[in-house]
Amino acid sequence: MPSIRAPASKQTATLQVAVKCRPLTDTEQRRSRHIIQVNDDKTVVVLDPDLSKDYLDLRQNRTKERRYTFDHVYAPGCSNSDVYKNVSSTISGVVQGLNATVFAYGSTGSGKTYTMVGTHSDPGLMVLSFRTIFELIKKDQSPDTFEVSCSYLEVYNEVIYDLLERSSGHLELREDPEHGIIVAGLRSIKVHSADRILELLNIGNSRRKTESTEANATSSRSHAVLEITVKRKQKGQYGNQVLRGKLALVDLAGSERASETNNFGQKLRDGANINRSLLALANCINALGKQNKKGLAYVPYRNSKLTRILKDGLSGNSRTVMVATISPADDQYHHTTNTLKYADRAKEIKTHVHKNIGTLDTHVEDYQRMIDNLQVEVSQLKKELAEKEHQLSVKPTEKAADSELSWLNVLSQETGENVQERINLQKALFELEETNKRNRMELQHLDDAIARHQVKEMDSTVLQALTSRRQVILDNIRDNDEAGSGYRKDIEMNESRRRQLQDMIEEAVSNNGNRTYLHILSQYRLLGMTNAELQIEMAMRDQVIHNQREALRSLWNILYGTGLNQKQILKLAAKQGLTVEGCPLPSSSPDVTTPPSFPPHRGLPQFMSFPSPQSEPYSPSACFFQHGFSTTSLLKNQYETPTICRQEHLSSYYMTSGCSPYSGDGKQLSSGRSMPFFSTPEKPREMSGFFPGTENAHSQRSKEHSGGQDFSPHRKDPWSMERK
Numbered sequence: 001m002p003s004i005r006a007p008a009s010k011q012t013a014t015l016q017v018a019v020k021c022r023p024l025t026d027t028e029q030r031r032s033r034h035i036i037q038v039n040d041d042k043t044v045v046v047l048d049p050d051l052s053k054d055y056l057d058l059r060q061n062r063t064k065e066r067r068y069t070f071d072h073v074y075a076p077g078c079s080n081s082d083v084y085k086n087v088s089s090t091i092s093g094v095v096q097g098l099n100a101t102v103f104a105y106g107s108t109g110s111g112k113t114y115t116m117v118g119t120h121s122d123p124g125l126m127v128l129s130f131r132t133i134f135e136l137i138k139k140d141q142s143p144d145t146f147e148v149s150c151s152y153l154e155v156y157n158e159v160i161y162d163l164l165e166r167s168s169g170h171l172e173l174r175e176d177p178e179h180g181i182i183v184a185g186l187r188s189i190k191v192h193s194a195d196r197i198l199e200l201l202n203i204g205n206s207r208r209k210t211e212s213t214e215a216n217a218t219s220s221r222s223h224a225v226l227e228i229t230v231k232r233k234q235k236g237q238y239g240n241q242v243l244r245g246k247l248a249l250v251d252l253a254g255s256e257r258a259s260e261t262n263n264f265g266q267k268l269r270d271g272a273n274i275n276r277s278l279l280a281l282a283n284c285i286n287a288l289g290k291q292n293k294k295g296l297a298y299v300p301y302r303n304s305k306l307t308r309i310l311k312d313g314l315s316g317n318s319r320t321v322m323v324a325t326i327s328p329a330d331d332q333y334h335h336t337t338n339t340l341k342y343a344d345r346a347k348e349i350k351t352h353v354h355k356n357i358g359t360l361d362t363h364v365e366d367y368q369r370m371i372d373n374l375q376v377e378v379s380q381l382k383k384e385l386a387e388k389e390h391q392l393s394v395k396p397t398e399k400a401a402d403s404e405l406s407w408l409n410v411l412s413q414e415t416g417e418n419v420q421e422r423i424n425l426q427k428a429l430f431e432l433e434e435t436n437k438r439n440r441m442e443l444q445h446l447d448d449a450i451a452r453h454q455v456k457e458m459d460s461t462v463l464q465a466l467t468s469r470r471q472v473i474l475d476n477i478r479d480n481d482e483a484g485s486g487y488r489k490d491i492e493m494n495e496s497r498r499r500q501l502q503d504m505i506e507e508a509v510s511n512n513g514n515r516t517y518l519h520i521l522s523q524y525r526l527l528g529m530t531n532a533e534l535q536i537e538m539a540m541r542d543q544v545i546h547n548q549r550e551a552l553r554s555l556w557n558i559l560y561g562t563g564l565n566q567k568q569i570l571k572l573a574a575k576q577g578l579t580v581e582g583c584p585l586p587s588s589s590p591d592v593t594t595p596p597s598f599p600p601h602r603g604l605p606q607f608m609s610f611p612s613p614q615s616e617p618y619s620p621s622a623c624f625f626q627h628g629f630s631t632t633s634l635l636k637n638q639y640e641t642p643t644i645c646r647q648e649h650l651s652s653y654y655m656t657s658g659c660s661p662y663s664g665d666g667k668q669l670s671s672g673r674s675m676p677f678f679s680t681p682e683k684p685r686e687m688s689g690f691f692p693g694t695e696n697a698h699s700q701r702s703k704e705h706s707g708g709q710d711f712s713p714h715r716k717d718p719w720s721m722e723r724k
């Protein structure tokens, strides 16, 4: 019997912010003063680094002393396990199908890597988290089966690399309608123990880009994201349900300033790119903090790869912990207060958590197939290109032709970047306009409500609240319009660069012979294909999924509009030959009157036009949009009611791409039964997507070292399993 899924309800969670102060290092002990005071486990005071200030200065507010409060503050004597005690409840949700993100934020040398990775004697949050996951699976009493997989990536100079690949190419981000941002082609390795993840972590860390800077002898130059996915398969009365929890553990690169580190050349460029990503992250934190206070401010996630990757953790479906790391040294005062300022803003951030319940294949699968076909074509073109280059390979003496080809490579790379930038800008503009569309809708509702209150001369405090809310929305609209015109200008610049590149290519075609022409042609075709592929993704996300969700929402509201209760809906579904998952079923079948038939799909009333019994007049607290679905508590109530979804309408790349489910060693982690998870799959297609890019975990175990003390990436530690 086909089944319908009722999605889990959402909960709003506040981003947890913890501050961890490291001890002074040996060098610092000789030259620096300790200026951090941790008064209790929630308050941190940064003393004025200038010792000449006295009590009077403090009283008269002439001091640079700063005081902050956070969810948790850890003094230099605290271990990573102390920090973890307050993080572990967030981690345990992952085994129940919830997403979690833990990231360390702070200036270079402040202790981010130490906190996330740790040492043998003081294991970091990454290590403690995956140990918890396996302990919970072991202890689980249910008959559910579990599958854990792990991926590890780094963002270096705005390029994504797979840390679990020996020589990773550049990976691209994709937007998946169900799972948000995903990294195409990133390897996800099935794991059966915490030790195995530790091995992979060490392998990845050995490949991570680190440099000696003046501020930190072993500074991480990249942002690293370790992602652990737990799939929990539940066997229910009405078939199988898969809960998919995802844990992202992020160690950011340091945010030193170029002038402070005396870096040059490549190091300086690293610094600029690291700062670009961190600046983008800081801007997102700012906007999200503002959003919570002021409503729909635009959040510029698109400004860097890092912020796109962290999008879910910052505002989407994730319980998130930010650990702000600080140094106690007086010469770090500026960095410390800067970090604490952003951490303070981050306290305002809200996320919306819900369980990820597995869905089956879909109409959108057709789009996935198209993208897959395009990808095949792209790789075919790459091969052709390589062959052509080989045929036309220049002899070492032909210096001119050689440099011409490298010039063309630069040109083609620039063309690719230009296309990518254009797509990003257009998407950002699109999102910004959507945000303002919703702001304008809310403004309309507010105007109506204000007019109603004025006519009826109702409670003046409500009127005041409505009016001030109106002002906030007007400010947001103005800010977003300004940001939009910025994006439009960028698009114009991008367009003029595109024309320049086009002219250069045309000139090259007319001036040079057959060889150059062929080269350009194949490069150009290649870029054209990549572009088309991205356009299809956009269409998929922006149109198809949106339309389907709107239709489903309308359907659910129609059901409620007809006054059917849950039991009646279940019965009706059963009549249609459908079962309902994720919705408590009636214990017995009560007699119900024949339910009214559905209105025809065409001419569906909008979901907004069905007032629920809980309908309330407009109130300021109800003005908040949640993902653009509602403006009033009436609509919020309607949306938060479980939605009926036909399975074929929901999709994901995870579910439809990737290699065979039977790859790997086939072992499953089962808490109750020894039966292998996918040993007798009922629906092979359903299974295939569970292993995107997965390969046999044992193939990784090629080089083993043993023993050792420290698994931070900086050290040549014997824990590391592999070195580049």
Ligand SMILES: Nc1ncnc2c1ncn2[C@@H]1O[C@H](COP(=O)(O)OP(=O)(O)OP(=O)(O)O)[C@@H](O)[C@H]1O
Residues within 6 Å of the ligand: 021, 022, 023, 025, 076, 078, 106, 107, 108, 109, 110, 111, 112, 113, 114, 115, 216, 218, 219, 220, 221, 252, 253, 254, 255, 325
């Ligand atoms: N809690 C701690 N106890 C002892 N030493 C620490 C602690 N935290 C950090 N350190 C030491 O401080 C130094 C810098 O730490 P770490 O490399 O973790 O900084 P980072 O913030 O990751 O720097 P970067 O951003 O440059 O990579 C290291 O020598 C580390 O061992």
